Amino acid sequence: MSAKKSRVAAIAIIATLIKRKKVRRLESAKKRKCWVKEWISKRDEKGLHQNLLKELQNGDEATYYNFFRMTVSDFNFLLEKVKIYITKQDTAMRPAIPPNERLALTLRFLATGDSYHSLMFLFRFPVSTVASIVPETCRALYKCLKREYLKVPNSTNEWLKIASDFESIWNFPHCIGALDGKHVVMKAPSNSGSTYFNYKGTHSVVLMVLADANYKIIYFDVGGKGRISDGGIFNACSLSYALQNEQLNVPEEQPLSGRDLKVPYVLVADDAFALKKYIMKPYPFRNQPAPNRVFNYRLSRARRVVENVFGIMANRFRVLRKPLELGPEKTIDVVSAICALHNWLMAKKESKQKYAPNGTFDKEVDGEVVPGTWRNDLTLEGNCIPIQRSTQNSTEAKDIREEFKNFFVSPDGEVSWQYKQI
Template sequence: MVNSVELIQDAAIILTVWYLYGRIKRNRAHRRYWVQPYLQTRSLNGSFVQNYWDLRKYEEKFFNYTRMSTTSFDYLLSKIRTGISGRDTNFRLCITPEEKLWVTLRYLASGCSFTELHFSHRIGLSTIRKIVEDVCTAIWDIMRAECFPELTTEAWLSIAEGFQQRANFPHVIGAIDGKHVRVYKPSLTGSLYYNYKHFFSILLVAICDSNYKFIFIDVGAYGKCSDSTVFQNSIFYKKLREFNLNIPKESNIPGVPNDLPYFFIGDEAFSISEHILRPYPGTNLNFTKRIFNYRLSRARRYIECAFGMLTHKWRIFQRPLDVNVNLAIKIIKACCLLHNFVRERHGVNFNEIVFNGDTEGMCEIPRARLLSGTRGSNARNNLADFFVNIDPLPWQNKYA
């Protein structure tokens, strides 16, 4: 009796699977071509064949198209060539590394869709998506050590000197802030990616130097998270707490009674501690505190400008990312790395220095109560007196 029941159940399962397979087979579109005829003309009419070699003759045009010079393009290609090279088969030739990098840089630089690239480059949609993912992955994996090097004590001191010269703020080794990168709502995520600005986003938390280069990024947190929470959960913060970042020891500033540590500067979203300074909270502030807040804001603008440059040059950030979360994270990381890559090789184009259009400076204050560090508060008070009595700027009183 048991065997009969089992046989009936097995037969029912087989019939169900067979029925479902038949439905899928009937509903599947009939594939008429191995390669669509329009795409077969890529070697003659594709954008790469028609434009690549011509644009190389005109450096300015090439730079506008790819956001880097021919020399930088060739150097980047030489580094990642092995990581993005395919293999020819008996059925078709693989897409060359040059064309893969060309397509990816155009996608990041113009903010166009995969469909636009599909028609202009005559490459299949799924193939373009795979190219962008592979190239972004290779750029991050291979170029990360070069564009985000481990900082030595001498490098931190050089960053501090840059902030002292350009922003008139001593002992600053980085400006920190967060940016919400707009995305389409990821499926099955509810409100996890819905931020306080009322759109869906992935959070990018970054630290930059006075040359607008990123020295640390953390990408991938839910849009609903606060900047401070993401930073405190990062590997960088863990190393900071464990004193594993080679940060210089505290030293004296002429006119300040006590030795002061080197610190990162942020907005109200970050808690004050030995190595992190934030503005004085509230609006009812005395003259000295208002001067300090102005000087801090003046130094912190470098991270705002860095975000502005990032979105101005890589215009993929000027629209919601229409890709899955994993690919979006790879795109953000690759763009931040390319930002550093271009800055290092071409310097700063001051026409591109713009404040972040999303007014990221007005970040939310986390709901959790922020505990102020005693040493950080003392350093802030000492610096406030220093800015008013020892090292005032001629124009600072206008902003107090």
């Protein structure tokens, strides 16, 4: 009998709790004064697209460009590309946010790095809607641009063209790309422990970029966890695997001009990377012999290309200038979209004149480096942190580096100004 009474009592308690929960829900619904705040509901009447942007589009293109980091024609081109992925259906409750406003919101976020709450007031979108639109549109941008503007070379002739540009522009033969990596700082993911905790004491994902001689991205990889060791960062990306297994149709080894020893086509990098058969890095430490300093100088000239790529991206898309208040997956979406937009803007002649006008990148005059204008306005240290120095070197790679060094101080390989630079 007591067991039966206990069951009845338990059922009664559960029924009471359910009733109380229903009452609280009803009271909460009564307290809600409106489904959407009044000032947000006036977006169609007083929103950004209906007022300010129309005025800028028709009368102040320079300010419009500053607002989005692209021209009106560029915006319209992108809209045609992505609208198939970001157009939503109207419902009985409310009309869907049109694709042009979704794209405008996302480009403004990339251009400024404004918080979602700031964008809420600017665009009259609820903050939850902003948080949904930005990563979705970033994924759409990357998806529609990557095939045409982020293609990794897959033929010998394409690699030879890149090597020819490095030799003619930067005086470094057999170079098929400048390699560098950065930690992109983000907020600490929940329950991640030390997975994304980097050597600088922040949380990050790693962005690895390979650039050609004309400041375009040949390959990028983003998403490596910040805690990965210096040697493992490059080894973990697909480019390392493809190079090791000769899957990229890189040209076969050939002697340098006037030399007999065959050397491979290589990437140039800094001390963060291990010296490998296909990666050349500087001689370490100071007080190196003059030929070694010549090699370091010549390598740094070619490697500076990728440093400028990071600089211009962070200068134009200033979301990279501050820690991203996003989790790893959404951070990857944002960075991937920026890489795609960079290559797209660099590929279009008219867009490039706006995105990277003369003087933007570092250049040399009579052997003297003239810093690009992006350096006047940006210190990358803060949100884009260099990866750690690596001390791993292979014996075969050292022999290859010696051959490049000997070539650079030979009559066939030297340049007239190199000795005054060391």
